[in-house]
Every structure is written in C-alpha cells, then in structure tokens.
Amino acid sequence: MSDLLIKNARFKNGKVQDILILKKVIVEIGNVSEITDIPTIDAKGYFVTAPFVDSHFHLDATLSYGIPRVNKSGTLLEGINLWGELKPNLTADALKERARKLCQWAIARGTLAIRSHVDISDPSLLAVEAMLDIQNEYRPWLDLQLVAFPQDGLIRANSKDNLNNALALGVEVVGGIPHFERTMDDGAESIKYLCELAAKKGLQVDMHCDESDDPMSRHIEVLTKETIRLGLQGRVAGSHLTSMHSMDNYYVSKLLPLMTEARISVIANPLINITLQGRHDTYPKRRGLTRIPEQILAGLTVAFGHDCVMDPWYPLGSHDMLDVAHMALHVAQMTGITQMQECFNAVTENPARILGLEGYGLEKGCKGDLLVLQCMDDVEALRLRPARLYVIRDGSILSSTQEVVYDLDLSGHKSSTDFIFSRT
Numbered sequence: 001m002s003d004l005l006i007k008n009a010r011f012k013n014g015k016v017q018d019i020l021i022l023k024k025v026i027v028e029i030g031n032v033s034e035i036t037d038i039p040t041i042d043a044k045g046y047f048v049t050a051p052f053v054d055s056h057f058h059l060d061a062t063l064s065y066g067i068p069r070v071n072k073s074g075t076l077l078e079g080i081n082l083w084g085e086l087k088p089n090l091t092a093d094a095l096k097e098r099a100r101k102l103c104q105w106a107i108a109r110g111t112l113a114i115r116s117h118v119d120i121s122d123p124s125l126l127a128v129e130a131m132l133d134i135q136n137e138y139r140p141w142l143d144l145q146l147v148a149f150p151q152d153g154l155i156r157a158n159s160k161d162n163l164n165n166a167l168a169l170g171v172e173v174v175g176g177i178p179h180f181e182r183t184m185d186d187g188a189e190s191i192k193y194l195c196e197l198a199a200k201k202g203l204q205v206d207m208h209c210d211e212s213d214d215p216m217s218r219h220i221e222v223l224t225k226e227t228i229r230l231g232l233q234g235r236v237a238g239s240h241l242t243s244m245h246s247m248d249n250y251y252v253s254k255l256l257p258l259m260t261e262a263r264i265s266v267i268a269n270p271l272i273n274i275t276l277q278g279r280h281d282t283y284p285k286r287r288g289l290t291r292i293p294e295q296i297l298a299g300l301t302v303a304f305g306h307d308c309v310m311d312p313w314y315p316l317g318s319h320d321m322l323d324v325a326h327m328a329l330h331v332a333q334m335t336g337i338t339q340m341q342e343c344f345n346a347v348t349e350n351p352a353r354i355l356g357l358e359g360y361g362l363e364k365g366c367k368g369d370l371l372v373l374q375c376m377d378d379v380e381a382l383r384l385r386p387a388r389l390y391v392i393r394d395g396s397i398l399s400s401t402q403e404v405v406y407d408l409d410l411s412g413h414k415s416s417t418d419f420i421f422s423r424t
C-alpha cells in the first residue's frame with residue numbers, strides 16, 4: 001500500500017495537522033477530510049518526525065558480542081584484536097542473519113537509513129558481499145549505504161586492492177583509518193590516496209579519523225587540506241574526531257575555520273566515544289567526545305552515529321538513535337533549548353544531508369516516510385525516548401505499537417501516567 005492519511009499529527013512548530021500520502025509521496029499537509037478507500041490512522045496529537053538516520057554503523061560486526069569471547073578490558077584496541085580473532089570464523093550466513101536482526105531492530109526504532117562501514121581487510125570480501133546482499137534484500141524498507149573500511153589499515157595491512165575491489169562490487173563510499181596506520185606520515189599518505197581515489201571515481205569519503213585521545217593526532221588537518229586541493233568540498237565526512245577533545249584550544253581555533261572552508265561533515269559517536277576514550281586517564285578522566293557545540297557554531301553539519309550494538313567494542317544497545325542523541329546531549333552539555341533541538345537534528349535531518357537522501361523531510365513533495373512518537377515535541381523525544389507508535393515508509397506502516405501507559409494503584413488511589421510533561 002502506498003497511500004495513507006495520518007490524522008492529527010503534531011509538528012515541530014506545535015501545529016496539529018493531517019498528512020496525506022499518495023503514491024508514496026506527501027501531497028498534502030493541513031486539514032484533510034477522510035477519504036474512502038485510503039487507509040487512515042489517528043496520530044492523536046502525538047509528535048511526527050521524518051525518520052531517524054544513522055550515519056555511522058558497523059553492520060558486519062553487530063550482534064557478535066561474546067563470539068569467540070567478550071572484550072575484557074573494554075578498550076578500542078582489544079576490540080580491534082577481538083574482531084581479528086572473530087574474522088576467520090565468519091560465514092556469510094551468520095553475518096547476514098545478525099545484520100537482518102539489527103535491521104529489524106533499527107526499523108522498529110524508526111531508523112530507515114543507515115551508513116555502515118564494512119571491513120574490506122579480508123581479500124575474499126566475504127563481509128562486503130554479505131552486506132551488499134542485505135542492502136538489496138532490505139532496499140524496500142531501509143536505505144543502507146556502505147563504506148569501504150580498511151579496519152586493519154590501508155597501508156599497514158596493504159589493503160588497497162581489497163578496497164578497490166569492494167568499490168568495484170558496488171560499495172559507494174571511500175573509508176579510511178589514518179590514526180591506525182603505523183606512523184603519522186603513513187596516515188597522511190593513506191588520506192591522500194583515498195581522497196584521490198574518491199575524486200577520480202566521483203565518490204564520497206567518510207573516514208574514521210583521529211579516534212584517540214592524542215592531541216597531536218591531527219589527521220583531520222590533512223583530510224581538510226586534501227578535500228580543498230581535490231575540490232571535494234561537501235563530500236567528505238570525518239567520523240569520531242575524538243582527538244579534537246584533547247587538542248590545544250589555540251590550534252582548534254585555526255582548525256575549525258579550515259574545516260568550514262572544506263565543508264567537512266562531522267559524525268560523532270557519543271555512546272562509543274564516552275565508553276572508549278579517556279581509558280589511559282586517571283582522574284579527572286576526559287570525555288573524549290569531539291567539540292560538537294563549537295562545530296555547530298562554526299557552521300559544520302554535525303551528525304551522530306550509533307557505531308556499535310553488541311559487538312567487540314560495545315556490549316549494549318538496541319539500535320535506538322534517541323539513546324545516541326540523549327548521550328550526546330549530556331556529554332557535550334547541550335542543555336540549552338536550541339542545543340537540544342540540534343541534538344535531535346543530528347539524528348534526523350543532518351545525517352540525511354550527509355548521506356544525500358533524496359526526498360527526505362516532512363514537507364509537501366517529500367517521500368512518505370515518517371514516524372509518530374508518543375511525545376509532544378523533539379526535546380520530549382530526547383527526554384523520554386518514547387514508543388515509536390508508527391514507522392511509515394512509502395506510505396506503508398512498517399512497524400507499530402500501542403501507547404505505553406502505566407497504571408498505578410497507591411493504596412486504592414488509581415491513576416495512570418505516560419510521563420508526558422504537558423499536552424499543549
């Protein structure tokens with residue numbers, strides 16, 4: 001079904017309106033009278049939003065927690081080693097089974113687009129082929145964009161051929177991991193190679209960049225320079241950028257305008273950054289999240305990714321982008337009203353722009369993709385991480401659930417609550 005009428009949906013501006021989707025496209029927002037033959041749902045005045053977008057994930061590693069063992073130290077490096085132990089035993093069927101389960105979790109939580117890095121270090125490209133299959137299989141319900149990711153290092157593991165082969169198979173974005181190469185010089189060389197490759201092939205770039213607490217890890221500077229030199233402005237994303245947390249303030253005051261000039265997109269991964277960074281610190285411990293408020297002020301597009309769910313690096317998660325934004329808001333101390341709204345944008349419209357999703361948004365002419373959340377607005381969505389009452393794609397309901405209400409009985413005094421603060 002590709003037609004749907006949604007009655008009484010509350011928009012960000014507080015207005016309650018109806019949304020008419022015909023042939024998978026939003027054709028009307030306003031007062032729409034019920035039409036026979038078109039399925040109708042009542043949003044009951046609850047908040048409506050365009051779907052969540054996860055701009056950074058690892059679908060090939062997800063839900064592998066405990067295989068073959070758990071990460072005892074909880075560190076990034078033990079995670080990378082553990083992934084190395086797991087890789088020889090991977091099968092395409094197991095990879096796909098776990099990826100399917102994750103995609104179903106994501107859809108139920110209202111995420112309908114994911115950019116996933118896929119490890120190309122294995123010459124057989126088993127994981128790449130499995131993820132391309134999942135991309136095809138889930139295309140009706142979820143936009144899955146794949147990044148060719150040299151987890152073991154492009155130069156360090158001599159994986160240029162694997163990366164080129166992955167792109168030839170249909171992987172769309174060029175990845176990298178310059179801080180994991182053996183030296184700063186190798187890191188710079190990898191960035192130059194990968195950006196030139198992206199320029200030649202007309203592709204986007206999204207690198208794991210400076211995922212450390214080392215204030216001298218400045219690969220973002222080289223990435224910025226190469227972006228400008230090759231005319232890649234607006235097509236390059238820096239994922240993590242955690243070393244920016246620890247950099248000298250004067251240096252950052254020079255770096256931010258360079259990033260703005262290159263129109264670098266920033267993808268922070270708050271759940272993972274707060275758990276993996278600062279591990280070498282005694283007290284006080286650094287937070288290790290990149291400088292989000294300052295990057296937004298500098299005019300950069302900032303998005304948040306989930307990065308991991310139950311894998312060698314992170315033992316928790318259910319793929320909920322509201323968990324991600326909730327964590328970012330706290331760690332970056334973004335409790336100002338517009339800052340909280342920016343945190344919501346960082347899991348919706350900003351990553352949609354980074355991924356280049358066409359027809360994304362809640363306007364006439366946009367695709368008929370939207371969510372009804374059991375709350376009143378975007379900030380309340382962050383506070384409650386509420387039930388996703390309806391998840392709609394192309395005018396079809398992909399997932400739905402009942403309103404969550406708790407019934408209390410306090411010595412005979414009966415009442416109920418849904419935690420909603422005010423119904424304006």
Ligand SMILES: [Zn+2]
Nearest residue numbers: 058117208307
């Ligand atoms: Zn990652």
